[in-house]
Ligand SMILES: [Zn+2]
């Protein structure tokens with residue numbers, strides 16, 4: 001009955017607190033540690049928690065923070081030697097850019113504090129695709145992106161508007177047209193991709209029609225493989241190269 005190992009998003013939140021805390025004050029009764037424990041319990045990532053009571057409890061959170069000492073060059077005391085590979089990787093990714101770490105952590109925190117939204121994000125599978133790829137801005141924000149671009153009301157509106165304007169719905173990146181290829185089966189079929197970069201995504205992001213791009217399923221997959229950096233225009237120029 002072991003709880004799932006720590007996800008990158010969880011490590012980001014822990015590391016952000018680690019850099020903000022006095023290392024001599026890291027104990028399981030510290031209010032900031034307790035607050036982080038509560039936050040991790042709301043985070044829409046692990047829905048399977050074999051040991052619900054112990055799941056990210058203050059003891060475990062405190063241990064996690066103290067584990068960072070093992071590879072923190074600025075820590076002079078004796079460090080724990082019991083850390084995970086991902087802990088070290090995330091530490092190395094952010095040790096010289098704690099500002100970016102704090103920005104990402106705050107965004108994850110903000111999304112997770114909206115309980116209604118967090119509950120909806122639980123239902124979005126982080127990686128439904130056949131292969132795993134890393135989202136630098138965090139899985140919670142990626143889930144929010146997916147959730148926003150599945151808003152059926154605005155997607156319908158977007159498709160209707162574009163169909164009225166053009167009389168067809170071609171992919172904005174490769175021009176593929178489902179109706180042309182599949183006949184009536186593909187009539188008015190196309191997917192929607194949210195253009196807002198993940199680094200600017202937040203729980204208050206409201207989707208306008210201009211935020212959405214119409215793309216075919218292949219191009220949508222490709223965009224998501226580099227969802228942190230690739231724009232629809234960027235993909236279009238890859239295709240025309
Ligand atoms: Zn396409």
Ligand SMILES: [Zn+2]
Nearest residue numbers: 149192193194
């Ligand atoms: Zn998308």
